[in-house]
Amino acid sequence: MSKVRTLETPAGPAVLKRTGRTTLAISVLPDGTLELTAPLDSEESSIREKVGKRTKWIERQRKAFADMNATRMPRRYVTGATHRYLGKQYRLKILAGERGSVLLKGVYFHVVSTSGSQDEIRGLLDAWFREKARQQFTRRLGGWRPWCQRNQLPEPKLVLRRMPKRWGSAGRNGRIALNPELIHAPSACIDYVIAHEICHLKHPDHSPAFFRLLSAMVPGWEAIKLRLERFQA
Numbered sequence: 511m512s513k514v515r516t517l518e519t520p521a522g523p524a525v526l527k528r529t530g531r532t533t534l535a536i537s538v539l540p541d542g543t544l545e546l547t548a549p550l551d552s553e554e555s556s557i558r559e560k561v562g563k564r565t566k567w568i569e570r571q572r573k574a575f576a577d578m579n580a581t582r583m584p585r586r587y588v589t590g591a592t593h594r595y596l597g598k599q600y601r602l603k604i605l606a607g608e609r610g611s612v613l614l615k616g617v618y619f620h621v622v623s624t625s626g627s628q629d630e631i632r633g634l635l636d637a638w639f640r641e642k643a644r645q646q647f648t649r650r651l652g653g654w655r656p657w658c659q660r661n662q663l664p665e666p667k668l669v670l671r672r673m674p675k676r677w678g679s680a681g682r683n684g685r686i687a688l689n690p691e692l693i694h695a696p697s698a699c700i701d702y703v704i705a706h707e708i709c710h711l712k713h714p715d716h717s718p719a720f721f722r723l724l725s726a727m728v729p730g731w732e733a734i735k736l737r738l739e740r741f742q743a
Contacts, residue, residue: 597696
C-alpha cells in the first residue's frame with residue numbers, strides 16, 4: 511500500500527490510500543472524516559469526479575453521524591450512572607473502602623473507592639474494562655487459530671490499542687490490534703470486527719475477494735456493521 515496522503519475533493523479534504531484493489535472505496539468515518547481507498551494507477555482527477563457524484567450520499571452519512579454524536583451523553587462516574595459491557599447496560603454502585611476494586615454483580619458494577627473521586631472511579635473502571643477486553647478478545651481471537659493454520663496464515667496475536675477512528679487493524683505478521691473500547695459493544699459486533707481483521711490477513715485491502723471472504727465468514731455483516739456504527743457506549 512502506498513503512503514497515505516490528503517486529497518482535496520468536491521466533498522472536502524479526504525484521506526487517500528492506494529492499494530491493489532480495482533475500484534474506488536468511499537467511506538465516511540463517525541467523526542465525519544472522508545476516507546478513500548483507490549487503485550494504485552487511478553488518476554486523481556478520476557477520483558475527484560467519482561467523489562463528486564457521491565456528495566449527496568456523503569452529506570447524508572455525515573449528518574447521520576453528527577446527529578448521533580449530538581445525542582451521545584458523556585460517561586458519568588457516580589452512583590446510578592450506566593455503563594455498557596458487551597452491549598448490556600449496568601448501573602454503578604459506588605462504595606467506600608480502603609482498597610479500590612470493581613465487581614460486576616447482577617445488573618450493577620460495585621465500585622469500591624478510597625476517595626470517592628470521579629477520577630479514581632474512572633481509573634478503576636477503565637482498568638477493569640481493559641482487562642476484560644484482553645480476556646474476551648484473546649478468547650475470541652483464539653477461535654480463529656485453526657482457520658489461519660489451514661489457510662497458511664500467521665497465528666493471530668492480540669494487541670490492545672486505542673484508535674480514535676478505528677475499531678481494529680491487522681498486520682501481515684498476524685498482529686491484530688483491537689480498540690479496547692470495543693468491549694462496550696455487543697458480542698456480535700466484537701466478533702464482526704475480529705472476523706474483518708482476520709480476513710485482512712488473507713486480503714490486506716478491501717478488494718472484491720476480501721468482501722467475498724467476509725460474507726462467507728459473517729453472513730449479513732452489513733447489518734452488524736451498521737449496528738456498530740450506531741452503537742453508543
